[in-house]
Amino acid sequence: MMNIYKYTLPALLAALIASLVTAQIINKRHAETVGAEPSAATRPVAPVKTDTEPDSNADELARLIKENAELRAELIAARAVVIEHDAKLKLASEQLEELRRPMTADILSSTLRAELRSGEVVVTGGYKLADGRRLYAFAKPVIQEVDGTSVAMVHGRYVTVTDEVGKTVGLDSLVTNAANTLQHGEVWVPAEEESVLKQLESTPGTAIRALPSFSVRFGRSGTMSIGETQLKVTPTLADGVDNLGMELRLEQPQEGEEATPEAAGVGN
Secondary structure (H helix, E strand, O other): OHHHHHHHHHHHHHHHHHHHHHHHHHHHHHHHHHHHOOOOOOOOOOOOOOOOOOOHHHHHHHHHHHHHHHHHHHHHHHHHHHHHHHHHHHHHHHHHHHHHHHHHOOEEEEEEEEEEEOOOEEEEEEEEOOOOOEEEEEEEEEEEEEOOEEEEEEEEEEEEEOHHHHHHOOHHHHOOOOOEEEOOEEEEOHHHHHHHHHHHHOOOOOEEEEEEEEEEEOOOOEEEEEOOEEEEEEEEEOOOOOEEEEEEEEEEEOOOOOOOHHHHOOOO
């Protein structure tokens, strides 16, 4: 019986020691595992993004894209304003230069703007020529359609008469000795122009010089000239059928600077 214990006890002790060693190894590996990866109870859990929660980065990108588009539109609009302003400034400078020309050049000038109907006539002038007669300019714009675009066909003529003759046909109201006149002119209906021209054709000492007709787009300018004497015409469309506006600028040399217009050889 003692022999049985003799051999059994060492075996039990060896088995116990092996169990203890195995338990220590298992505990060590478990501790390493616990240290490397937190348990479900302590491990942080990433928040779940719902459909109603906005993505901050996407929202910021969308905001920046919208802001960039708005700034680009504002820049384009600002450039358009600058271009329009420059065009108006250029036009104003040209008009101012025209008004100042009599101060720097030996010319007489008449500048006016009139409202009229297609086919009516604007008459201006009244300045004295070197031979003592006076020069009047007639401009008649007629609205026409050319290739689907409205244009003004301008018919013009210069008339030179003595003061006595001018008075008989009503031109004496435009007589002037001023170097530079503004809003100096009259609007005549076609029948009035025809009547006056018919009377003047048979009057001695009167010269009527028809100028080449030309078409000009509304808002642009055209010029009828004989030598240094010129009539600049700028038509503009107005409200209403057959209504238009017209700016005229008549320039001629000072008295004695040049021969009368008919000397330029322009026929009827």
